[in-house]
Amino acid sequence: MTVFRAIYTSTPFGFDENTLNGILVQARRANERDGITGALICRADIYLQWLEGPEVKVRETIARIKHDDRHLEVQVHVAEPADERMFGDWAMLHDPAQTWIWSQAEIAGGAVDRATSQEVTDFFLRLADNANAG
Numbered sequence: 001m002t003v004f005r006a007i008y009t010s011t012p013f014g015f016d017e018n019t020l021n022g023i024l025v026q027a028r029r030a031n032e033r034d035g036i037t038g039a040l041i042c043r044a045d046i047y048l049q050w051l052e053g054p055e056v057k058v059r060e061t062i063a064r065i066k067h068d069d070r071h072l073e074v075q076v077h078v079a080e081p082a083d084e085r086m087f088g089d090w091a092m093l094h095d096p097a098q099t100w101i102w103s104q105a106e107i108a109g110g111a112v113d114r115a116t117s118q119e120v121t122d123f124f125l126r127l128a129d130n131a132n133a134g
């Protein structure tokens with residue numbers, strides 16, 4: 001079955017545990033309703049999110065997310081059809097950013113603006129490998 005997937009990055013605004021928990025509760029509730037699964041990598045300096053599901057739902061979700069004032073500078077790096085889900089077991093897997101994404105110094109140095117779609121996709125494929133193995 002074909003699904004649609006999108007990956008964006010953004011800069012957290014007002015990042016703390018309460019805010020993050022609020023986002024995750026809201027995201028999981030809405031994603032269960034919409035048939036969306038995915039993963040959110042988060043750190044004080046960056047969000048990276050992978051969303052997969054029916055194309056219309058993924059696009060509507062991204063449109064809502066772009067207007068959310070809990071983050072800034074939403075940049076979509078990937079929006080494409082895919083053969084299968086990579087995070088099918090998770091309404092939204094949460095990952096406190098691990099070493100396989102950019103360092104804080106790399107981000108401060110402009111890594112997000114230089115990012116290729118392959119590079120951001122690979123961060124999540126690695127996360128999916130780990131999550132699906134566990």
Ligand SMILES: Cc1cc2nc3c(=O)[nH]c(=O)nc-3n(C[C@H](O)[C@H](O)[C@H](O)COP(=O)(O)O)c2cc1C
Binds near residue numbers: 031047051066
């Ligand atoms: C980093 C981040 C990730 C989010 N992830 C999702 C998500 O996966 N699904 C979702 O429906 N909303 C997500 N949201 C919340 C949306 O921006 C929005 O608040 C929510 O969908 C409710 O929209 P509504 O009030 O217009 O119904 C996220 C917000 C942020 C800041």
